[in-house]
Amino acid sequence: MNTPLTIKETQDGLKQKKFSAVELVDAYLAQIKKYNKEYNIFLTVTEDLAYAKAKELDKIGKFDEPLSGVTIAYKDIFLTKDIRTTAGSKILESYVPVYSATSVKKIENAGAIPIGKLNCDAFAHGSSGENSDFGATLNPWDKDYIPGGSSSGSGAVLSANMSLISTGTDTCGSIRLPANYNYLVSLKPTYGAVSRYGVIAMASSLDTVGPLARTIEDVETIFNVIKGEDGFDGTVVNKKGDESKKSKFKIGIPREFFIEGLDSEIEKNIQEVINVYKKENVEFVDVSLPSTKYGISVYYIIQPAEVSSNLGRFDGIRYGNDRDFLGEEAKRRIMLGSYVLSAGFYDSYYDKAMRVRSKIISEVDQVFMKDEVDALIAPVAPTPPFKLGEKINDPLSMYLTDVYAATANLCGIPSLALPSGFTKNNLPLGFQLMGPRFSEHQLFELGKLYHKEIDYKPKTAF
Amino acid sequence: MKYTTIIGLEVHIEPNTKSKMFCGCPQNHFGAKPNSQTCPICLGLPGALPIANKEAINKVIKLGLALGSTISAKSKFYRKHYFYPDLAKSFQTSQKDNPLCVGGSLLGKAINHIHLEEDAGKLIHQNNISLVDFNRCGCALIELVTAPVFHSTSEVLAFTKELQLIARYLDISGADMEKGTMRLEANISLLLLGSEPVTGSEPVMLPDYKVELKNINSFRFLEKAIEAEIKRQELELSQGRKIKQETRGYDENTKLTFSQRSKEDSQDYRYFPEPDIPPIEIQESRIQELESSLPELPQQKREGFEKQYNLSKEYIEILVSDLTRANYFEKACKLNKNYKLIADLMINKKLDEKYLEPAGLVKKIIELTKTDFIPASDVEQGIREVLSENPDVITSYKNGKGQVIGFLIGQVQKKLSGKGDPKLISAKLLEALHG
């Protein structure tokens, strides 16, 4: 069967009995069996669980929950009770959690069918997926290329049509990058909109949990399911942003984001996006965020510092293997983090980074407040997908992939990444829209405006 | 050579909250089956996050207010990193800059600060392995740090006993050393007399080392352990040796302290503000609210007992040092004014153990004292007053209503606070009526 590509198509089909939930699971599993070995997307396939849930749904036959009959695959950094969760690291190779993440519970309470756990850079450390201790994931659009990381499996699983939706985590682009490199829509929510409870922490002040799907509507549906307080993440609040229907949008173009080093195809593509928006009466203004050029440096101090702290618990005593099983990138980041926090260096690195972070935040706030822009438009990454192995021996050049992603995480603001075309080599292209805290609704509206205008259609690689 | 002892204290108190510091597991772990009181948060499982216990914060603020500390308007938690098998997360969520309470003093000894943190699990050492129980891991823990201002063991003892008493009066903790809900660490060093700066403009010079004496778990050991360590240091110094900066424990069998951990490789805790817990802001109104909820403290009680009941210092100390007994005593004194006798019976005869309610003790007192009547002249005076206040009752009597005699006896006894001999009152009353 041709599997449906959106939640609506899926639920309509189920309701009209064009196919059953079990048949959907059959189709996804067939696809997994066909391609997973080569593309290395799933670390664990929960076939039995998927069939059990599908049968239950078929028996009830109602499909009226927001995610009824929707097949979901989780980045393997989301704890799933009684199902192995590795974080892509050999240190947790056989770890079976005793509890599930809040977002997992919410998704399953909303009727979703869990089909498996997805490969990722170990502990979400990476931009390419190559840091997984279980081997790199290949990009279904072209297997010589990386699928983007760290939620590498979460991107590839959808372009390979092995699931309808997936989850990821975004500490510095880890949702947006794989979405961008797989022709998908994704949301890095406001920090504090979605509970992180039960999602293995990378950098606590930057980590966010979000959805990947093929349309803005689907991303919005999943976001509405997973957001909100759970009593276990003290940084989460139930907050409604501005949900008014705007007659006119204003988008800021940060001067500092369109400079030398940005791939010309990406730059040209975003110019086309801007032209589409202009036709729709959206106003564009040039804005300046001078301190964002320090974003990567700030990020590569704060993030490893928090990583060094969060990965300390993996000591092999209560669960998992001993610390020798940590991969090279995890060790590198732990070392870096311990260094910037250690006596004599704290003030010049960690404290300094927290202060420059404040500067970046105040500049971004200023643009939203004073220039009254609804969103900022930016590339997701400086280049389209790069080749496997291209940057693996130069960590710093790999880190620079995160240059456009850092701003949203450092500021805690939401960012919607959406597809906008293909390169001449047929690799996906996209862009991101960042808005003020809790402005997800307006970002969805803006995204829909663009997709409607270009008559966007979801696409899979095979 | 003569030395001055310099001691600073770190006192840990486990507050009597219902739940742990950052999760909903029980705070009380005494006697629980090992590893039966943990959850993803305190066991340091992947993905777990902390949320601070409001009541634990209130209890620290109460202690701070009782000790005259300044309550920080803004405070936050920090992560303090070190690796030890009993520390599940590899960091202790603790405080550093802007702890909840700053300054204050007790018995004239300056307090540096009081902060809130979480406890570690318990290690049990066997021959060639160690075993870990995480029931205590994540329990709320108050840490009070004094300035290095103690110069003798007796000062330390007086301070810790008074602190224990205050914690109990505030109902923030049982502060029981044997149960481990109060634990003590003493930083001890010796300063050669005469080596202090002569002018008072500079802060008092401190020795260039300190020895941390850990795991003191009873008042009895406290005295012995500190004395033993002072002696050891005196001996070392008098023989011209330098004293190593280290952590030491006390062995009650040898009556000596022993080295536990060298501090030469000084700890680097890599503190940073805990990103998972938003900062704390304490409004002035909140502080006032907590301040007005403070009960009477031991010192106030001592003063009150002295003024109101005129007891000896020894008696006051015995009663005040046990809040239950102090309350018992006060309740009994409301029922009977024979304060000294009440105290006597409680302290020497332990009658408060026999009579669980003060009323029972008072009944006993009345029995004991009933032969001890006031002089006849006082009785006569009482009768005169009662009769002059009740002319109409006298009239009734003279009109043949003999039963009013009972009423008049009662009135006289009331005036005499029950201390008149009933037989004497009756005889004297009839005598007066029949003039």
Add this chain to the structure above:
Amino acid sequence: MTKLTKKEVLHVAKLSNLTLTDAEIKKFTPQLSKIVGFVGQLSEVDTNSVEPTNQTTGLTNVFREDKVISENILTQGQALSGTDNTYNGLFKVPAVLENRT
């Protein structure tokens, strides 16, 4: 250019509870030097008048009521389920030394 010495790398490894192989030390030393050198560019930013940001929510006073949450408590079996190194309901670890001298 910042240059980490082997001694510093070993010190940081110790702080991090990591045992590095010689090959790792050889590999990490120049890599860490390069990254630390790069992020050191922050020294050029004037941050005198700004406060540090360690979290972005703007929230304060997020507390729990003091209640036991029974449904979240793990059984002893669940608590110990992640390892085989247990003994009588306790986690077993290599002896933590208390050198008695």
